[in-house]
Amino acid sequence: MVARIITGAHYGLKDWLVQRVTALIMAVYVVLFVATVLVCSPANYEQWQALFAPQWMRLASLLFFLSLFWHAWIGMRDILMDYIKPTAVRLALQVVVILLLVAYAAWAVQILWSN
Amino acid sequence: MAVSNRPKYLNLYQIRLPVPGFVSILHRISGFGMFAFAWAILWLLQMSLESPESYEQARTVVQSWIGKLFLIGMSWAFLHHFFAGLRFLLLDTHVGVDLAGARRTSWAVLVLSIAGTVIVGANIW
Numbered sequence: 001m002v003a004r005i006i007t008g009a010h011y012g013l014k015d016w017l018v019q020r021v022t023a024l025i026m027a028v029y030v031v032l033f034v035a036t037v038l039v040c041s042p043a044n045y046e047q048w049q050a051l052f053a054p055q056w057m058r059l060a061s062l063l064f065f066l067s068l069f070w071h072a073w074i075g076m077r078d079i080l081m082d083y084i085k086p087t088a089v090r091l092a093l094q095v096v097v098i099l100l101l102v103a104y105a106a107w108a109v110q111i112l113w114s115n
Numbered sequence: 116m117a118v119s120n121r122p123k124y125l126n127l128y129q130i131r132l133p134v135p136g137f138v139s140i141l142h143r144i145s146g147f148g149m150f151a152f153a154w155a156i157l158w159l160l161q162m163s164l165e166s167p168e169s170y171e172q173a174r175t176v177v178q179s180w181i182g183k184l185f186l187i188g189m190s191w192a193f194l195h196h197f198f199a200g201l202r203f204l205l206l207d208t209h210v211g212v213d214l215a216g217a218r219r220t221s222w223a224v225l226v227l228s229i230a231g232t233v234i235v236g237a238n239i240w
Contacts, residue, residue: 020204020207023200024204027197027200030193030197044170045163045167045170045171048163048164048170049164049170052164068153072146072149075143075146075147075150076147076150079143079146079147104153104157107157108157110161111157111160111161111164114164114165115164115165
């Protein structure tokens with residue numbers, strides 16, 4: 001019924017799994033982060049900056065952002081597949097989303113390691 | 116399968132969406148909203164971490180009424196997406212897949228995300 005043209009085998013299963021694994025990574029990070037902020041209640045720049053100073057915190061935050069952007073790619077791709085019918089427009093928008101998310105990832109690295 | 120002559124009834128204004136369907140479309144809308152405004156979160160995080168001066172700038176943005184409105188909107192989007200996502204993980208493990216259970220967990224998602232947004236809103240306004 002559905003003509004599959006540009007997809008390979010196991011395509012959907014892998015994305016289904018990635019969506020859940022990245023969601024769990026983000027959920028754990030956010031819960032721990034919010035708990036830390038509530039406990040430490042950083043009230044000025046020094047305290048806020050100190051929160052992100054340890055190397056493990058920068059790495060954990062980077063893993064969060066990479067999970068976020070991968071998760072956002074799958075979600076946005078699903079939205080574009082559902083609502084944008086002309087293949088050329090859909091492909092163009094998908095490329096825009098990918099470029100934007102890759103740029104965000106580089107930006108996140110810069111933010112986390114520039115202070 | 117020939118499905119050519121079946122009646123189609125997809126008038127969005129007349130379909131009465133069941134609660135799980137409502138939670139599902141809000142999951143999509145909240146996810147899209149967070150994607151659309153991800154740049155603002157990164158921009159604020161960068162300002163808040165760059166220097167004491169830019170930290171104060173970020174504070175000013177966050178404390179303006181549009182900044183507060185933005186944070187409350189993002190909080191709702193996040194909380195809804197978070198709880199609806201947990202609900203999908205439960206469904207994956209076959210928890211709450213019967214009709215009554217699916218409706219109960221859907222209501223729980225709506226109540227928890229709105230209650231959470233009210234708590235966040237009360238704290239930042």
